[in-house]
Amino acid sequence: MQRYTEGQYTNWQKISLPKNFSLERTLTCGQTFRITEKGGTFIYVRGQSVIALRTEKDGLLFSVYGENISKEKLKEILGINDDIERINRELIKRVPQFAKVIDDTLGIRIMRQEPFETAISFIFSVQSAIPLIRRRLDALAKIAGKEIETPFGTFNLFPASSALKSLSKEEIKSLKLGFREKWFEEFTEKYDEKKMNVIAKLPFEEKEKALLKIKGVGIKVAHCIMLFSMNELSAFPVDVWIKRGMEKLFGIKGTTQKITKEGRNLFGPFAGYAQEYIYFYMRR
Numbered sequence: 001m002q003r004y005t006e007g008q009y010t011n012w013q014k015i016s017l018p019k020n021f022s023l024e025r026t027l028t029c030g031q032t033f034r035i036t037e038k039g040g041t042f043i044y045v046r047g048q049s050v051i052a053l054r055t056e057k058d059g060l061l062f063s064v065y066g067e068n069i070s071k072e073k074l075k076e077i078l079g080i081n082d083d084i085e086r087i088n089r090e091l092i093k094r095v096p097q098f099a100k101v102i103d104d105t106l107g108i109r110i111m112r113q114e115p116f117e118t119a120i121s122f123i124f125s126v127q128s129a130i131p132l133i134r135r136r137l138d139a140l141a142k143i144a145g146k147e148i149e150t151p152f153g154t155f156n157l158f159p160a161s162s163a164l165k166s167l168s169k170e171e172i173k174s175l176k177l178g179f180r181e182k183w184f185e186e187f188t189e190k191y192d193e194k195k196m197n198v199i200a201k202l203p204f205e206e207k208e209k210a211l212l213k214i215k216g217v218g219i220k221v222a223h224c225i226m227l228f229s230m231n232e233l234s235a236f237p238v239d240v241w242i243k244r245g246m247e248k249l250f251g252i253k254g255t256t257q258k259i260t261k262e263g264r265n266l267f268g269p270f271a272g273y274a275q276e277y278i279y280f281y282m283r284r
Helices: 023-027 071-077 084-094 096-104 115-124 130-144 161-165 169-173 178-190 193-200 204-212 219-229 240-250 256-283
Strands: 013-015 035-038 041-046 049-056 059-066 147-150 153-156
Touching: 013 071, 023 041, 023 049, 041 153, 049 147, 059 147, 084 096, 084 256, 096 240, 096 256, 115 130, 115 178, 115 193, 115 219, 130 153, 130 161, 161 178, 169 178, 193 204, 204 219, 219 256, 240 256
Parallel strands: none
Antiparallel strands: 013 059, 035 041, 041 049, 049 059, 147 153
8 A cells, every 4th residue: 555644745725716616616527527625625536546526615635645636737637727707708708698607607617537437437427317327437447556645644646557467257347337348348359559549649539439439428427538638628418417507408309419510510619618507507
């Protein structure tokens, strides 16, 4: 077990925050799943790092255990550098009645995560609620990830692709993935980081087609991977909450494919932000 005590790896550091940034809303609006809250401090287990985060009046405090993450990298991860005022103005310009939704969901940012962990997370998410997704990911990390002890508790880091390739049938069965099991097994067996990096650099339509060739990756999961790990802010993942929201707010209904297309056409280059706002708004 790797052990880190507070300050041994990184002392608490501070990042200045723009107005209208909410750490809680950003971390808990369904973009990522391995989040724990303890006394106002959020613990975010990401890749080979455990990140402790808390907000104060004059900024964001963070401390990292495991693989180091710089201030600039953390700002990228949390979407802090996004010009949210411009993004919101553009959305309201395109859809004036969307202003109320934005007012009720201020603070959310699109996170930038790693494609490998994001893909597995959203393959696990198919027809599943957030608590179950998290339990599956935690179980996977416990089986194949390194254990790390921090002042906030002991956590298991996300496994490397090589560790997942060597999982036994019994270990995979223990995750209780149901019909998702065959997708997870094939994805980990065939995963190639270089190929995924090539996909990440493709134009939007080519990227979508490449991801849809992966078993278990339908249109919703493909758009989650693109939005949350490939910086495609015009992606528009559609789940049950988005279907309800698009019908209630705009009278748009139909198949996942239809609503995905309609959402991208309606909201344009920042459709992904609109999607997160609708998701948060409807779940409230």
